[in-house]
Amino acid sequence: MQEIRLASRPSGWPTADNFALVELPTPAPGPGQVLVRNQFMSVDPYMRGRMNDAESYVAPFEVGKALDGAAVGEVVASNAENVPVGATVTHGLGWRDFAVLDARHVRVVDPVAAPTLSAYLGVLGMTGLTAYVGLLDIAQFREGDVVFVSGAAGAVGSVVGQIAKLRGAKRVIGSAGSAEKVRHLVDDLGFDAAFNYKDAAVRHQLRDTAPDGIDVYFDNVGGDHLEAAIKSLNKYGRVALCGAISQYNETSAPAAPRNLALAIGKELNLRGFIVGNHRDRMPDFVAEVGAWLRAGKIVAPETVVEGLANAPEAFLGLMRGENTGKMVIKVAG
Amino acid sequence: MQEIRLASRPSGWPTADNFALVELPTPAPGPGQVLVRNQFMSVDPYMRGRMNDAESYVAPFEVGKALDGAAVGEVVASNAENVPVGATVTHGLGWRDFAVLDARHVRVVDPVAAPTLSAYLGVLGMTGLTAYVGLLDIAQFREGDVVFVSGAAGAVGSVVGQIAKLRGAKRVIGSAGSAEKVRHLVDDLGFDAAFNYKDAAVRHQLRDTAPDGIDVYFDNVGGDHLEAAIKSLNKYGRVALCGAISQYNETSAPAAPRNLALAIGKELNLRGFIVGNHRDRMPDFVAEVGAWLRAGKIVAPETVVEGLANAPEAFLGLMRGENTGKMVIKVAG
Numbered sequence: 093m094q095e096i097r098l099a100s101r102p103s104g105w106p107t108a109d110n111f112a113l114v115e116l117p118t119p120a121p122g123p124g125q126v127l128v129r130n131q132f133m134s135v136d137p138y139m140r141g142r143m144n145d146a147e148s149y150v151a152p153f154e155v156g157k158a159l160d161g162a163a164v165g166e167v168v169a170s171n172a173e174n175v176p177v178g179a180t181v182t183h184g185l186g187w188r189d190f191a192v193l194d195a196r197h198v199r200v201v202d203p204v205a206a207p208t209l210s211a212y213l214g215v216l217g218m219t220g221l222t223a224y225v226g227l228l229d230i231a232q233f234r235e236g237d238v239v240f241v242s243g244a245a246g247a248v249g250s251v252v253g254q255i256a257k258l259r260g261a262k263r264v265i266g267s268a269g270s271a272e273k274v275r276h277l278v279d280d281l282g283f284d285a286a287f288n289y290k291d292a293a294v295r296h297q298l299r300d301t302a303p304d305g306i307d308v309y310f311d312n313v314g315g316d317h318l319e320a321a322i323k324s325l326n327k328y329g330r331v332a333l334c335g336a337i338s339q340y341n342e343t344s345a346p347a348a349p350r351n352l353a354l355a356i357g358k359e360l361n362l363r364g365f366i367v368g369n370h371r372d373r374m375p376d377f378v379a380e381v382g383a384w385l386r387a388g389k390i391v392a393p394e395t396v397v398e399g400l401a402n403a404p405e406a407f408l409g410l411m412r413g414e415n416t417g418k419m420v421i422k423v424a425g
Numbered sequence: 426m427q428e429i430r431l432a433s434r435p436s437g438w439p440t441a442d443n444f445a446l447v448e449l450p451t452p453a454p455g456p457g458q459v460l461v462r463n464q465f466m467s468v469d470p471y472m473r474g475r476m477n478d479a480e481s482y483v484a485p486f487e488v489g490k491a492l493d494g495a496a497v498g499e500v501v502a503s504n505a506e507n508v509p510v511g512a513t514v515t516h517g518l519g520w521r522d523f524a525v526l527d528a529r530h531v532r533v534v535d536p537v538a539a540p541t542l543s544a545y546l547g548v549l550g551m552t553g554l555t556a557y558v559g560l561l562d563i564a565q566f567r568e569g570d571v572v573f574v575s576g577a578a579g580a581v582g583s584v585v586g587q588i589a590k591l592r593g594a595k596r597v598i599g600s601a602g603s604a605e606k607v608r609h610l611v612d613d614l615g616f617d618a619a620f621n622y623k624d625a626a627v628r629h630q631l632r633d634t635a636p637d638g639i640d641v642y643f644d645n646v647g648g649d650h651l652e653a654a655i656k657s658l659n660k661y662g663r664v665a666l667c668g669a670i671s672q673y674n675e676t677s678a679p680a681a682p683r684n685l686a687l688a689i690g691k692e693l694n695l696r697g698f699i700v701g702n703h704r705d706r707m708p709d710f711v712a713e714v715g716a717w718l719r720a721g722k723i724v725a726p727e728t729v730v731e732g733l734a735n736a737p738e739a740f741l742g743l744m745r746g747e748n749t750g751k752m753v754i755k756v757a758g
Contacts, residue, residue, distance in 0.1 A: 335689065358697060359696075
């Protein structure tokens with residue numbers, strides 16, 4: 093088997109040198125365990141935080157040990173009755189081609205209920221659940237709201253915008269980092285408006301695309317995006333603080349919303365969340381979003397990179413915004 | 426009668442020149458109106474925002490016209506059956522010694538139920554209600570919470586800390602701007618700890634006085650206080666964004682919490698509010714806080730300035746933090 097280890101901790105932007113691909117004998121499952129051949133693994137922005145040796149909501153990766161993260165694969169050996177050979181499972185040991193896990197640490201999924209297995213890492217997985225919980229529970233989305241989402245062409249943002257439209261948003265606006273992504277948001281995903289944040293100040297582009305203000309901001313970016321959203325938010329506006337990818341590779345104190353005091357008079361509510369504490373919403377999410385996906389009402393684009401060895405480069409590309417939709421690694425066919 | 430008008434709009438810190446005292450004939454009440462002789466009027470930090478010609482949650486003061494704000498006084502002439510001569514009323518036309526109002530715009534209060542009439546501008550008035558709503562409804566205070574309040578020796582902060590203690594806080598910490606205020610918080614108001622924010626970095630003093638972190642932050646100050654609180658907040662911490670007095674006189678973009686992204690992993694909730702939209706809580710507030718006040722369980726210090734003509738200077742002193750407790754102007758005996 094092969095696994096990718098954290099070779100060293102990055103300062104600022106990570107590089108390929110921070111990762112090391114290592115060959116090992118394929119392990120055998122112990123009592124109650126299964127051996128999974130990973131077919132797809134996920135790279136996600138939150139992994140950048142785990143590369144630091146810093147207090148966070150998930151334990152840091154350890155130098156000299158394999159990274160981990162969401163993966164989906166097929167059980168190829170089993171000592172657990174309820175998870176037989178041939179089952180398709182999702183689990184938390186990505187960044188390797190084979191994984192041994194206790195059966196209680198895998199979730200058996202239906203391989204034909206999803207358009208591709210990789211959907212269990214994206215639109216039907218934790219990134220989809222993040223979008224669902226963040227929009228509906230954290231930001232308390234209501235029919236008729238004007239919604240702004242940053243990182244809108246990414247795995248989470250693209251689902252946020254589509255759920256908002258399907259749930260009756262008055263208007264959905266997205267920001268992204270290229271003209272092609274902007275086109276994609278409007279033409280393929282049904283956003284009402286979108287802009288390239290590199291073209292001009294976010295606050296100006298947001299004001300122009302949301303002349304009557306916004307009611308909900310789903311923040312994947314932080315920094316100037318959050319400041320612009322605070323400016324544009326209407327009375328009783330709500331913010332789901334989901335990510336701050338603009339800041340993950342900063343080595344100095346990042347830009348902050350200098351206008352946060354506007355939250356007083358506007359009576360805004362800003363609420364941070366991480367999806368791990370909202371797994372109880374998975375059944376509702378799978379029922380609603382799964383049905384939309386099967387009915388073709390939700391589009392779930394992916395950027396697929398072939399080969400475990402290319403996972404570090406894919407992760408770096410994710411940090412640079414090179415993906416459209418969910419970035420996944422095809423580990424095996 | 427006399428009234429104080431806005432002579433000009435300040436840029437940065439206001440000065441006495443921005444105010445003008447004007448003498449006028451005392452008006453007579455029209456049909457359904459009352460004439461009130463003001464006994465006390467309130468100066469409050471939010472009034473600084475109204476001196477600007479800027480969009481806000483309350484209309485700006487107009488240049489050349491009288492300022493307004495909370496006041497309490499005695500009805501000396503009445504054309505309204507339900508508000509007779511001799512009644513004590515609170516209303517919104519401070520900054521003058523006599524006021525004519527429609528009877529529906531005054532609230533009759535019991536002059537003997539309060540230790541002094543001025544309490545209706547403070548602990549039993551809107552500043553007390555601000556403390557009550559902000560702590561209990563906005564910050565969702567729970568018994569056993571560790572609470573930090575900035576501007577703790579002020580009208581709102583002093584009540585926040587005392588309500589928190591009476592409602593079962595594990596620990597209440599306050600910040601203020603002088604050694605005397607720090608002593609006052611601990612010795613007179615029962616705070617568990619307090620510090621002078623001018624002595625050293627807020628984040629260090631907060632860490633030292635709250636070594637196990639805080640659960641609730643009641644923000645009257647903004648800026649470095651908010652940043653320090655975000656750093657010290659525990660998982661699922663809650664922030665009531667009530668004021669940002671450190672920023673009201675800034676002419677450039679103010680300091681902002683550069684660590685706001687910590688709100689994601691800690692799943693913090695930051696919520697702005699203004700008390701005007703929470704008047705429905707007045708009965709609960711008066712019942713609970715009024716009972717504590719009568720039982721001597723709440724101390725309500727005041728800084729009383731004599732004479733309407735001194736109201737501008739009192740307001741400037743409030744901005745500089747010269748008050749302890751509620752700052753009121755004694756307009757008449």
